[in-house]
Amino acid sequence: MTEASHPLAIIVLAAGKGTRMKSDTHKVLHPIAGRPMLEHLLASVGELSPERQVVVAGHGRDQLEKALAGRAAMALQEPQLGTAHAVQQAEGALAGFEGDVLVLYGDVPFVSADTMRAMIGRLHGADQPAVVVLGFEPDDALAYGRIIAKDGAIAKMVEFKDASAEERACRLCNSGLMAARASDLFALLARVGNDNAQGEYYLPDIVNIALADGRPCAVVVTADADEVAGINSRAELAEAEGRWQKRRRLQAMDDGVTLVAPETVWFSWDTKLGRDVVVEPNVVFGPGVEVADHVTIHAFSHLAGAKVASQADIGPYARLRPGADIREKARVGNFVEIKNAVMGVGAKANHLTYVGDAQVGAGANLGAGTITCNYDGYFKHKTIIGERAFIGSNSALIAPVKIGADAIVAAGSAVSRDVGDGELRLVRAEQLVKPGWADQFHDIMRRRKAEKKG
Template sequence: MTHTYAVVLAAGQGTRMKSKLYKVLHSVCGKSMLEHVVDHVQEVGAERIVTIVGHGAEKVQDKLGNRSEYALQSDQLGTAHAVLQADAVLGKLAGTTLVVCGDTPLIRPNTMQELLKHHQDTSAKATILTGISEDPTGYGRILRDEQGYVKRIVEQKDASVDEQKVREINSGTYCFDNEALFAALKLVKNDNSQGEYYLPDVIEILKNQGEIISAYATNDFEETLGVNDRIALSQAETLMRKRIAEKHMKNGVTIISPTNTYISADAIIGYDTVLEPGVIIEGASVIGEDCLIGPNSHIKDSKIGNRTTVHSSVITLSTIGDDTTVGPFAHIRPQSEIGNEAKIGNFVEIKKTKLGNKSKVSHLSYLGDAEVGERVNIGCGAITVNYDGKNKFLTTIEDDSFVGCNSNLIAPVTIGQGSYVAAGSTITKNVPAQSLSIGRARQENKEGYVEKLNLK
């Protein structure tokens, strides 16, 4: 079985992005372009991945961690020079090496797999991933011989009138016989106007040695898009967002307006869930079956159970159970766990709180740093007062309790099982089980007081 390796080119600064952020770390559908590329080469079974780093090397390594090995291109001397930096890691290995740019997030894993298969089937030393462009202006053209093998790559500026009519272009992604690649890289010259070492020159070197050079044309030209500026970044975002939406719709998700719905590449969504316009789903979020995610809801790195409804709300780093309703206009902040058949109503904020099954926080309340049991009712305007200006404290509300409207629960405090807190109370002491607690001043009426205020 042939061993497969990958070299990911990620050393360029990306000056056309006009950004402090290293180019390949710019995000497409919630994940950096580089991570998309590494995900894809991992999916096709690359045993060793070497990422060529230069500008922003530490940030790239922080992002990928141990998913890749690294080689440093300290001077930016061209693509062939970049690949050559992997020689110490891969140079002596037998197998096939995929070379792909870190700014090409749209190349699908199955396209890479077909490229590798075509390479093996044709017994080529090098195979180029190509595309068919309606307007190939600016691209290097692929010129084939009578057998369909590659004769050469000709750049736009060097192409004759007839050659410029060729619509098959070089995508900049290749696979090579690994040993032939590193042997040829050492023969590449830099006698050009830029004084750089270009990877396409390896193709010419191998061709002159009598080796077979093949090409595999993807049937989706959009895959070949390389991102060099903010315009191309926007195009990549649009294309990938469309691809992601179509994948989910094919898998049984209803998306009312795909062009106005934003789903991360890592999100998982169950059958018969409906996403209404303006929904944003970020990170590794998981949404169950038969859910309704209402307009303009924003869900990030969270898990939503089955048959749950989210109305125009924000949920971050939290878990929502089955048969639960959230919103409208609720904010579920990180480290919250909402149980099954629960209700989070309008203008409710929850932070680092566990809310038990069948409990309700219907409107205009704040629960922070709290553990709330099952079948608890939290009245309108109730607040867990969890912060003293320096430290956070826990509020515990046990099963079957009732907290009246506009109550302040001053943490640390426990409301015992089955207890009632009267509306408008400020609770500073633990409430025993099955008790009624009233913590408010006695009402006093000042008759005739308004007339005194109106005296001139």
């Protein structure tokens, strides 16, 4: 139910082939900030708690069904005969529904919940309009359909190809998004014809039909034209990503995050950053990252599926993969990769280290070149490193293995058996020393080289 207690249904049009994308992936499943554009839209829809949701599909229907996993009913539009025809295909899925219907587009992902509420609210205004249209005023109206209106009351809707020169001069454009009562919507759709330049059944014609019946129709104008920008190509996808990232960077700084070079930092849709976090240039946040207060993330680091506790220090050139759990004051340094592992309070891996499927105790130190050998070609195994343990440089910890608290693993060791608390483990071949051997070798080789030249 909406806030006004009117039952609400959502129809999302996603039947287009998306040919300009030149992709095997359905257009509305292409990601922005790591999240499919359709999911961005459905997240905003979710704030209105709709009673029913219908996605109208055509090409790529199987992909949409898999992505939605039963969260919405599916309707098929085949062949595609225009937007009015597309909405008609949802009638069966909404059989018996009596309430308001919002018509949205899967490739217009950033319509806000507040804008949707405004459309529904206008639908229940004193004049009880038959249809509410979401309009916008872009800097360049291009080939958008026009809304001829005065004081919010629509006089006419016209497609650009069918518009006169005077009508094309109007800057109020049709976003395609509409709201209507279910009983009105499908009754009007049944009367739409295709006598137009394209020979298609246009959704905006329901407005003209209602107006001809003497019923009012209204326009709600969004102040943000970007909110209704459609995405039909890779270039437009990149532009949408850029707009989203710009807003997210501003939000982060408003929330108390320092971005040294904001334009070089890339966020995911669910990135969470605490106060007084410092993010240096060229940092990328993949999905599922939570960073607490007073953390520094140095340049050229990549984080995904990771948690970073307060006062930890990350990078530069660090890689935190899913399952990385970096505790308070821990240090993950240059060219260090952490995957499905805990770095305990104050633990350090300063450079050139891989820690996977491991638990590193508080205060432990991993020297340069330390590797947890977690995969045997078939299964993953765990490495446990105790508190305050010291792992020397260029050591290989062959899992499953446990290194005790305060233990020391000497540099260059390949450890395949558990090390007890406080033990020293040294795993090296005996060094062979031959005094003078190198000098003799060099003398012989120089003599041979001279003889060859002679």
